[in-house]
Amino acid sequence: MHVVVIGAGIVGASIADQLAARGARVTVFDRAGPGAGASGMSFGWINAAASESDTYFRFRLAAVARFRALCDTLDLSDAVTWNGCIWWEDEGDAFDVHLDAMARWGYDVSLIGPDEFTRLEPNVANPPERAIWCPSEGAAEPDKVARALLRRAAANGARLILGREVTGLLRTGDQVTGVQTDLGPMSADLVVVAAGIRSGALTGLPMNNRPGLILRTAPVAPVISRIVMSSDIHFRQASDGRLYLGEIFSGGIATETLDFASDLIDELMDRLRRRLPDVADLHLEQAALGTRPVPADGFPAIGPVPGHDGLYLATMHSGVTLGPLVGELVARDVLEQDSDPLLAPYRPNRLF
Ligand SMILES: Cc1cc2nc3c(=O)[nH]c(=O)nc-3n(C[C@H](O)[C@H](O)[C@H](O)COP(=O)(O)OP(=O)(O)OC[C@H]3O[C@@H](n4cnc5c(N)ncnc54)[C@H](O)[C@@H]3O)c2cc1C
Structure with a gap:
């Protein structure tokens, strides 16, 4: 079976890796x-906490476990850390609702106060009265993970065509038979x-893509180990010393261009300096x-895309968290007709 995968971000790379590992002939295109x-501009938080429903929580929890398992089979030591997250993005009643949901789900969390917070992150100022400590969560550099997955896919025979765009789909009636590219047509x-x-x-998938601002500092000496999701900023430190930060996770930003975001950028850097007062040069x-890729209902x-045989979609936000699991589920779905029940709520036909 020849499968063309359009997109070499973390989701496409993971699908290509799992298809090639199962013996499919795979060609990956990326413009x-x-x-x-998005995989190059992501905050990279691997978690099941940001779940809006019990079903989605179970999906994300399986995804976190699958990401950990991936780290056992592929050297991602320069791209992934598993040091946990301290969360107090919401306060008051919203904090309680979030904590209750996590307790109901049986998520591995505990409530901590300022002393425990300071033991975990001694360099972060103004510890909150209460925060949720999630020790099982991780952080990734998604573009590095994608590159590692593509290397393994290539070692298993996948062909990577980067710098080339898929400009359309080839069709015979309702059957998609391949892709038109700026190199010419390719059947699949x-x-x-x-x-x-x-x-x-x-594909015609209705989407509600949302902008998101990500800032990166120059490298500094190790200062924090965990992901910090505070009420006014989220930040983490990558293995190369750079700090990644953004406005609160759930917030989209109103602006479409960086020019208009310059006040927010200054404000975020000030918030970071207030949280890390002992770091001289930030x-x-x-x-x-x-831009976050978000299908219309979130x-x-x-x-499969309804009405188009031979066309399959894999598009999502939280693709960093979900990518490794989705790669495996998609490969089983299309090659072995093994449709995992975890996929049932996320079939695209609900949106067309
Ligand atoms: C600011 C921000 C913060 C985020 N934070 C998190 C987070 O903390 N945790 C989390 O799990 N997720 C987070 N996300 C979401 C996550 O980054 C995305 O869901 C994920 O990266 C999507 O991966 P992808 O492979 O589907 O898409 P992408 O990484 O966008 O890859 C799609 C690829 O397709 C290629 N392409 C598109 N059209 C064509 C074409 N016609 N022909 C050839 N190639 C084409 C593009 O060049 C691109 O490389 C964040 C996103 C943003 C923007």
Whole structure:
């Protein structure tokens, strides 16, 4: 079976890896490269906490476990850490609602006060009266993870065509028979669209993509180990010493361009300096306005596109958390007709 995968972000790379490992003939197209889309501008928090429903929580929890298992089979030591997260993004009643949900789900969390907070993160100032400590969560550099997955896929025979765009789909009636690219046409038994924010243009999937601001500082000496999700900023330190930060996780930003975001960028750097007062030189190295790929109802869209045989979608927010699990589930779904019940709520036909 020849599968064309459109998109080499963390989701497309993971699908390509799992398809190639199962013996499929795989060709991956990306108009730029693994970090060109959301996977290059992501905060990279691997978690099940940001779940809006019990069903979605179970999906994300399985995804976190699958990501950990991936780290046992692929050397991701420069790209993934598992040091946990301290969360107090919401306060008051909203905090209690969140904590109650996590307790009901049986998520591995505990309530901590300022002393325990300072033991965990001695360099972070103004510890909150209460926070939720989530020791099982991790952080990833998604573009590095995607590159590692693509290397393994290539070692298993996948062909990577980077810097080339899929401009359309080849069809015979309702059957998608391949892709049209700026290199020419290529036939395929199945086309998997993992094109992030551009998935809607290729398939007609209704989307509600949202901008998100990510700042990166120049490297500093190790100062924090955990992901810190505070009420006014979230930040973490990567293994190269750079701090990644953004406004509160659930917040989209109103602006479409960085020019208009300059006040917010200054404000976020000030908030970071207030949280880390002993770090003398915190310099902004990069500010990026990424776009979150979000299917119209906010949940993943994974499965056949209705009315188009041979066309399959894999588009989602939280693709960093979900990518490794989705790769495995999609490969089983399309090659072995083994449809995992975890996928049932996220089939694209609900949106067309
Ligand atoms: C600011 C921000 C913060 C985020 N924080 C988190 C987080 O903390 N945790 C989390 O789990 N998720 C987070 N996300 C979401 C996550 O980053 C995305 O869900 C994930 O990266 C999507 O991966 P992907 O492979 O589906 O898409 P992408 O990484 O966008 O990859 C799609 C690829 O398709 C290629 N492409 C598109 N169209 C074509 C075409 N026609 N032909 C060829 N190639 C094409 C693009 O070049 C691109 O490389 C965040 C996103 C943003 C923007």
